[in-house]
Amino acid sequence: SQTIHQWPATLVQPVGSPLSLECTVEGTSNPNLYWYRQAAGRGLQLLFYSVGIGQISSEVPQNLSASRPQDRQFILSSKKLLLSDSGFYLCAWSGGRWSSYEQYFGPGTRLTVT
Amino acid sequence: QQPVQSPQAVILREGEDAVINCSSSKALYSVHWYRQKHGEAPVFLMILLKGGEQKGHEKISASFNEKKQQSSLYLTASQLSYSGTYFCGTPAIKAAGNKLTFGGGTRVLVKP
Numbered sequence: 001s002q003t004i005h006q007w008p009a010t011l012v013q014p015v016g017s018p019l020s021l022e023c024t025v026e027g028t029s030n031p032n033l034y035w036y037r038q039a040a041g042r043g044l045q046l047l048f049y050s051v052g053i054g055q056i057s058s059e060v061p062q063n064l065s066a067s068r069p070q071d072r073q074f075i076l077s078s079k080k081l082l083l084s085d086s087g088f089y090l091c092a093w094s095g096g097r098w099s100s101y102e103q104y105f106g107p108g109t110r111l112t113v114t
Numbered sequence: 115q116q117p118v119q120s121p122q123a124v125i126l127r128e129g130e131d132a133v134i135n136c137s138s139s140k141a142l143y144s145v146h147w148y149r150q151k152h153g154e155a156p157v158f159l160m161i162l163l164k165g166g167e168q169k170g171h172e173k174i175s176a177s178f179n180e181k182k183q184q185s186s187l188y189l190t191a192s193q194l195s196y197s198g199t200y201f202c203g204t205p206a207i208k209a210a211g212n213k214l215t216f217g218g219g220t221r222v223l224v225k226p
Contacts, residue, residue, distance in 0.1 A: 032212055044216040090155055101212040105155040
């Protein structure tokens, strides 16, 4: 069966510090991968998605970047965090071409920028 | 463009029914439904792929009217475990990466 991992679970970082969040998927190959951010009490904002290694599409101009160095690894980064980067960051995966494209979410990382 | 969900919130007594609607201004070919419990990640409930198709998950069912570009989620004989925020997600037709655009969510609270 497929499993998706995210770490860390919780993070408190000062403004201006760098960020690296990691997501890995097990039990599947060539997944589509997604990074979402959710502000407190709000909806899901798609930040980045990837259909393959090295292929990243950005949805929202911002202080963040993403990379996919391996098939089942997705990394969210920032060089300098802003207060507005606080939120609940969720990684998700979906199957490839012959799936129904339903998305499965990781447990999330709760980021507080102080 | 983001699909519109209604109502924004609903409070139920255990055993009562509720309907959550999801409407889009764009043509839809599928609708996804997810539930997010407080402090947790969203969980996939079901996907509706054809016009008029209905599906179920426990006592939660959904319908999809392709012509009206809307989907409805039915919570029947609600249980305490149904509390959470429900999101519908809609893909653009042949969208790269099959990305979804999610509605703003409907908060459901089921009281004993």
